Amino acid sequence: MALGDCWKSLSWFYYQYLLVTALYMLEPWERTVFNSLLVSVAGMAVYTGYVFMPQHIMAILHYFEVVQ
């Protein structure tokens, strides 16, 4: 039951996303293209963050002289 509600809620959010970005007017294959582009760019950003976060944090701590 909770899963059903969750699915409905996600479905509504996806509908709002389609309306706001005007993907609602495009054909299904165009939506797939746009969504893949968006997911790949977001994925790349997350991966870069994951790879470089430790280095950045060490640099900040070094700047504030918390760690040598």
Add this chain to the structure above:
Amino acid sequence: MARTAANGNLKPHLNQNGLKREDIKRNGYHNKREKDCPGTGVASRQHKQECFEQAPMYVAVMTYLGFGIVTLFGYFRDFLRAVGIEKCHLAQERQEQKDFVPLYQDFENFYTRNLYMRVRDNWNRPICSLPGPVFDVMERVSDDYNWTFRFTGKTLHNVINMGSYNYLGFAENNTDFLKTVADKISQYGVGVCSTRQEIGNLGIHEELEQLVATFLGVESSMTFGMGFATNSMNIPALVGKGCLILSDEVNHTSLILGARLSGATIRVFKHNNMHSLEKLLREAVCSGQPRTHRPWKKILIMVEGIYSMEGSLVRLPEIITLKKKYKAYLFLDEAHSIGAVGPTGRGVTELFNVNPVDVDVMMGTFTKSFGAAGGYIAGKKELVDYLRCQSHSAVYATSLSPPVTEQIIRAMKCIMGNNGSTEGIRRIRQLAENTRYFRARLKEMGFIIYGHEDSPVVPILLYMPGKVVAFAREMLERRIGVVVVGFPATPISEARARFCLSAAHTREMLNKVLHHLNEVGDLLCLKFSRRKHSSRPGLHDETELELSS
């Protein structure tokens, strides 16, 4: 300074912007929220009833984002079509003529090809019944994303009609009411087969013109077969080179076309903004024509009674004052307001208590409130006699068809209350009541509405292109027919759905529409209004005062 309002209550003290002091401390964004909301003053009573609320900033950003994405995909699809991967459904030149001067302007149709075609199932819907308060829509589907349609054979019955200009409900097929029209068809036939100046001047036309002149309270009038042609063909007869036309920003295309055809200089003033108009008038009177500085031959101010895309009313008393001060002429186009506003349906002159003699040229159409076709121009006898000889429409166009003329005559007599019948007054009152109720409920629900409280044209702002399309489709699924308007007819970021109320709508129909609007508004997140409206009648004036400044 304290003023007494229409209902006699003494309004509390207002500061310069018309806001109470507590409101400014409470919410620093007050001034940015509403554009075009003035301060106190005698003339601001109409301002209070006509505020154009601005949507929050994120709405504008998302609208442009949506348009940006669709434009990018438009370029992509054009590229695919040019390369040949995708079949092109539009007209194209023959292979042998590809190097000639292009016949089909490819880039200018970009918007039509890539935006309108995708969603054009929401427009041009075929109707197979009378456009009364409810009508029947033919169902159609498309197999190739709206390039071609086919009818399934099913009809959607009893769809509530919120788009027809049927303000007083005269688009009806009741045989009792239409008896006189049927008689006239047996007497005159249907075609006139001539122009007005040759053999097409029937007795019924003279009768109609007398009736229109009496109805409006002017000396004389002349009628034409088509409303659009009334404007576009008669303005060139009134003004020419060496004259100045001051026209409102959002005037209808027929007025703009007539002004351009006439060859006069056109200057545009901001919508309903008297400061802008006065500035232009002053400059025109002081500097005269552009290079020679000779005085202008004529200055004509062109305004409409109700602006059909905004739903706002013209500021007639102020314009009359300005016109008298600077000795200009006034052309008032009452296409939507004749019959629909005013205590007895005489239009904006009656609503604002202005003497019709003060308006130099009164123009109107019979398409909206009278359920017929055609237009009229009314005013002094000399003006109308001049137009009879000099106007293109009068000389070359076929005159009104007899049954249509009789329909106008019967509608007008009904409104004027001939034979002591109260049907006309009942319809006018019903329309006014429907208008007030509908607008009040919509504001309460939280939609952004433009326009004056008394105007039966109600635009609901939708802003985003995806939502515009989804709105039209959802409402049709719920058996309500609405008209949505987007870019070329409105500014790009202000797409809207336009509701036209009718005296033929009953309270239950309106309640049904409002109920579905509420649902669709929640489903699509359309309730952008940030004003608080109390539903309690006693407090209603209070909140209006606090927020509408």
